[in-house]
Amino acid sequence: MRFRSPSPWFVLVFAGAVAACTPDSDANPVGDGAVAGSPTPDAGTPLGSGGTGAASTGTAGDPALDWTQPPAPESAGSMVVRRLSPSEYDNILADLLGDTTAPAEDPSHPWDRDPTNDSGFMVPTSTPDSLGPYLQSSANTVVETALAAGRLGIPCTNPPPAAEAACVTEFITTFGLKAFRRPLEAVELADAQSLFDTSRGLGLGFADSVATIAKGMLQSASFLYHWEIGPTKPTVGPDGLVPLTPWQIASRLASNLWNGQPDERLLQAAGAGELSTPAKIAAEAARLIADPRHARALLDFHRQWLLNVGTHFSDLAGIIPIGGLTPEAVRGLSTELSSFLTSVFVTGDGTLATFLTSRQAFVNRDLAAIYGVPTPATPFGGVMLDPTERAGLFTQVAFLAEFSHGEMDAPVYRGLSVYTKLLCGYNPGPDKFGAGIEQSDSLTTRQTFEEHSRCGVGCHTRFDPPGFAFENYDGTGKFRTTDNGQPVDSTGTFVTPLGATVTFANAIDLMRQLAALPETAMCTERQWTRYMLGRMETTSDLGSLEIAYQKAAATPGFSLRDMLTSFVASKAYLWRRPAPGENL
Numbered sequence: 001m002r003f004r005s006p007s008p009w010f011v012l013v014f015a016g017a018v019a020a021c022t023p024d025s026d027a028n029p030v031g032d033g034a035v036a037g038s039p040t041p042d043a044g045t046p047l048g049s050g051g052t053g054a055a056s057t058g059t060a061g062d063p064a065l066d067w068t069q070p071p072a073p074e075s076a077g078s079m080v081v082r083r084l085s086p087s088e089y090d091n092i093l094a095d096l097l098g099d100t101t102a103p104a105e106d107p108s109h110p111w112d113r114d115p116t117n118d119s120g121f122m123v124p125t126s127t128p129d130s131l132g133p134y135l136q137s138s139a140n141t142v143v144e145t146a147l148a149a150g151r152l153g154i155p156c157t158n159p160p161p162a163a164e165a166a167c168v169t170e171f172i173t174t175f176g177l178k179a180f181r182r183p184l185e186a187v188e189l190a191d192a193q194s195l196f197d198t199s200r201g202l203g204l205g206f207a208d209s210v211a212t213i214a215k216g217m218l219q220s221a222s223f224l225y226h227w228e229i230g231p232t233k234p235t236v237g238p239d240g241l242v243p244l245t246p247w248q249i250a251s252r253l254a255s256n257l258w259n260g261q262p263d264e265r266l267l268q269a270a271g272a273g274e275l276s277t278p279a280k281i282a283a284e285a286a287r288l289i290a291d292p293r294h295a296r297a298l299l300d301f302h303r304q305w306l307l308n309v310g311t312h313f314s315d316l317a318g319i320i321p322i323g324g325l326t327p328e329a330v331r332g333l334s335t336e337l338s339s340f341l342t343s344v345f346v347t348g349d350g351t352l353a354t355f356l357t358s359r360q361a362f363v364n365r366d367l368a369a370i371y372g373v374p375t376p377a378t379p380f381g382g383v384m385l386d387p388t389e390r391a392g393l394f395t396q397v398a399f400l401a402e403f404s405h406g407e408m409d410a411p412v413y414r415g416l417s418v419y420t421k422l423l424c425g426y427n428p429g430p431d432k433f434g435a436g437i438e439q440s441d442s443l444t445t446r447q448t449f450e451e452h453s454r455c456g457v458g459c460h461t462r463f464d465p466p467g468f469a470f471e472n473y474d475g476t477g478k479f480r481t482t483d484n485g486q487p488v489d490s491t492g493t494f495v496t497p498l499g500a501t502v503t504f505a506n507a508i509d510l511m512r513q514l515a516a517l518p519e520t521a522m523c524t525e526r527q528w529t530r531y532m533l534g535r536m537e538t539t540s541d542l543g544s545l546e547i548a549y550q551k552a553a554a555t556p557g558f559s560l561r562d563m564l565t566s567f568v569a570s571k572a573y574l575w576r577r578p579a580p581g582e583n584l
Contacts, residue, residue, distance in 0.1 A: 032173045034185060057192050071546035076241050076570035080534035083124040083225050087300050091260035091293075096178055097146040102208075103138040119530035120421075121304050127224065133473050139218035147211045164206060168196050171210055179214075180222045181254075181262055182230040182247035183271075192216070220306060226251060236584055241575040246270035249281060254530040257288040259297040278569035285565045290346065298341040299334065301531050306393070307402050309416040309427070316398060323407045325476035329366035329397070335380050336362050337398040343382065349563030352524055356392040356515040357508075359385045370397055389479045389509040391474070392515075394418070397477035404475030409445055415467020422514065424523035425462060425497035444483040445471065465492035466502075471511040521558040525549055529567060530561070538575065544570030 004429065046360035052061040078166060084092065104111045111131065114124040127135075146152045153175060156167040172192040176184040184192070192213045199209035217223055230247040244252070250270040255264040262270070269275050288294060292370045303315060316333040319325070339362035344355050361367075362382050366373045371390075373383045394417075395400055404411035419425040471490045474480055479487055490506040496518050514520045525548060529537055537545060544567060552563035567573055578584055 025203060029523070033047075041389070071550065072543040074543035074547070075239070075540040076544075076575035077533075077535070077538045077540040077571045077577055079244075079576035080123060081125060081225060081227050082534050083127055084223075085114065085122055085124055085259075085298070085300075088255060088259050089224075091258070091296055093142050095261045095263070096141055098149070099142045099145060101142070101145075103142065109134050109137070116304075116308070117535070119534065119536050120308070120527070121531050121534070123534040134382045135219055135224070139215045141299035143211050143214045143218065146214075147207060150213060152207075152214060154207060160205060161550060164486055165193075166212060168193060170215075172213060172531045175214060176217060177267060178261065179217045180228065181251040181267075182228040182245075186229055188222070197575065201455045217240075222402075233584070236578060237575075240577065241571075242578050242584065243578060244574050246273065246275045249275045249574060250533075252573070253281070253285055253288060253453070256568070257285060257297050258291070258293040259300045259393065260293060278574070281574065282565045282569040285568045286561075289350075289561055289564065292342070292346065294346050295338050298345055299338045301528070302337065302341060302393075304322075304531065305527050306399065306417050306421050309413055311422055316402060319401055320406070323476050324370050324478055325397075325401055326365075326366045326434065329362065329370065330401075332364045332367055332380065333398045335364075336396065336485070338395060339380055339382075340396065340398075347559060349557065349559075350556065351557030351559050352521055353515040353557030354392075355560070356394070356511045356520075358392050359387050361390070362398055367397055370476060374478070388508070391511045393475065394470070394511055395507050400470065400473045400477035401475065402410065407474045407475040409470065409473060411445065411467035413466060413467070415463040415465065418466040418469075419463035419494075419497070419509075421527065422523060423496050424526060427463075444486050445483050462494065463495035466510060468492050469504055469507040472506055515557070521553065522549065524558075524560065525552065525563055525567075527551075529572075532567070532573070541572040 001073060022275045028174045063231065090102040093103070111134065112120045112128065117123045121583060143152065147153045147154075153171070154167070154175070155170045157161065159167050169189070170188055172184065176188065176192065177425045182189075195213055195216050196209050200206070204212065223561070227249040228251045230524075232246045234245055237347040247270050250262040250266045254260055254266060266284060266288075269280075275281055275284065307315065316330070316337065319330050319333065321330050340358075340360065343362070344350065344358060348354055348358075360382055361371060362370060362380045363373065363376060365380055368375045368383065371383070372384055373385065376383055390396070394414075399417075400409070400414070403410045403417065416427060470489055470490060471483065471488045472479055472481070474483075485558055491504065493501065493503040495501055496517070496519055500516075500519060502510070504511055504513060525545065528535060529541070529545065533541075548567040549562045551566040552559045555562055
């Protein structure tokens with residue numbers, strides 16, 4: 001594989017899209033994208049915009065995609081300073097205090113959804129004033145609950161006054177290391193001790209005063225934001241780049257691969273200087289990927305990646321039960337998705353081909369009825385689906401029901417997910433993508449949407465055809481051979497963003513072809529790296545991207561597991577370009 005810089009492909013695709021359909025400035029909301037000391041999202045030449053993806057010119061068979069070519073020199077871009085996402089916040093509280101109440105998802109005061117930035121993923125960089133009371137309430141509740149349950153980790157019980165200081169110092173040091181994901185600095189130790197002294201002076205008991213320290217830490221910017229430099233400040237290297245500290249590396253690995261915090265082993269590795277070579281870091285990454293907690297990051301990434309297109313941004317819990325898609329089936333969709341991802345990437349072979357073509361699914365009784373398979377003996381047992389009806393995630397209910405208009409399927413949304421998310425194509429306009437369209441009594445869903453294509457040939461011919469591949473599945477995800485009394489037409493042809501022509505008979509045929517297309521593998525790698533870096537890739541990242549691609553492509557089916565362990569040990573991941581004006 002060989003990326004080129006800058007890539008004229010973007011100019012061509014963008015220009016073609018604008019000519020066909022004028023984009024809406026609100027179609028792709030952009031977050032702050034802040035980096036330390038500067039509002040500039042990244043240094044280097046961007047390789048794309050609007051979360052669309054980037055690639056070299058040429059088709060899928062062009063030598064530009066030959067991964068055997070030598071990679072470009074490695075470098076690194078800027079590091080986005082980001083706040084914990086709601087799901088990461090909940091997972092860290094579970095890791096830190098054993099609290100599984102998920103306060104960020106509490107229906108009584110849910111956090112507002114953070115906007116996506118140009119990477120296409122949610123990258124929160126600020127904390128709205130309205131969030132302050134919820135953070136305070138959450139901190140108070142989870143700490144008091146942990147204290148009552150004996151999970152706060154206070155190293156002593158009712159010590160004599162002379163022994164209080166030593167006990168408090170030990171708590172501040174150990175709890176602070178976990179909460180801040182780095183050792184505390186001297187001024188932070190003093191502030192925490194002062195908070196304890198003030199609480200004691202107000203008449204609080206010893207344990208309650210210690211709990212006050214924990215409550216304060218959970219509302220601190222050092223807990224809520226990722227910037228875990230630690231007590232030893234880094235220096236700028238001869239190439240102008242700054243190495244991430246061991247604490248930053250440990251935190252970034254845990255955030256990206258667990259959607260949570262570093263465990264004891266990872267913190268110990270950081271403190272002992274063991275995260276000092278790419279080989280050791282890759283080994284730690286492999287350990288994190290093999291851990292069940294990797295499922296949390298897999299679910300977070302795939303929901304943001306594949307269930308968010310155009311103006312559609314939802315989650316599986318918000319699907320309205322209708323027809324055979326019962327409330328129990330809807331409640332099981334996140335588990336279905338998470339279990340499938342775990343079977344592919346944690347306990348399976350970890351390849352893109354398996355992700356796109358596997359016959360396995362995980363179902364409860366109601367989902368089994370939709371698939372037409374026997375109810376498993378255990379809740380969410382694994383089942384093998386009919387190979388003539390299902391192949392991979394894109395033919396599972398979790399994906400199909402997310403993109404529907406009630407019982408009527410939504411071919412445009414489904415096609416957009418394939419074209420813009422799986423192939424990194426450009427979404428050209430603010431189309432509502434079928435909202436409000438009702439199926440005619442005499443037309444199939446496909447015929448209805450073909451008549452209502454708002455942008456005509458220029459726009460919808462890019463992403464409608466791959467959406468029509470899924471016409472064998474109604475809005476609930478149930479397989480069908482007829483629609484409105486007429487035979488289903490799931491055939492089609494479309495041109496990929498890099499110019500490959502794909503002609504398919506149905507969704508199974510489409511997934512089989514896309515699984516073998518280098519363009520799909522390249523885009524999937526890009527989506528993962530955008531999720532991990534919190535920004536679009538730039539020319540500075542190309543060498544690391546190429547090396548990771550080569551590592552993954554060496555395994556038949558394209559090993560996403562190898563891609564991840566390679567990229568997190570790369571210069572683009574372990575170094576950063578200092579922001580203008582940053583004091584180093």
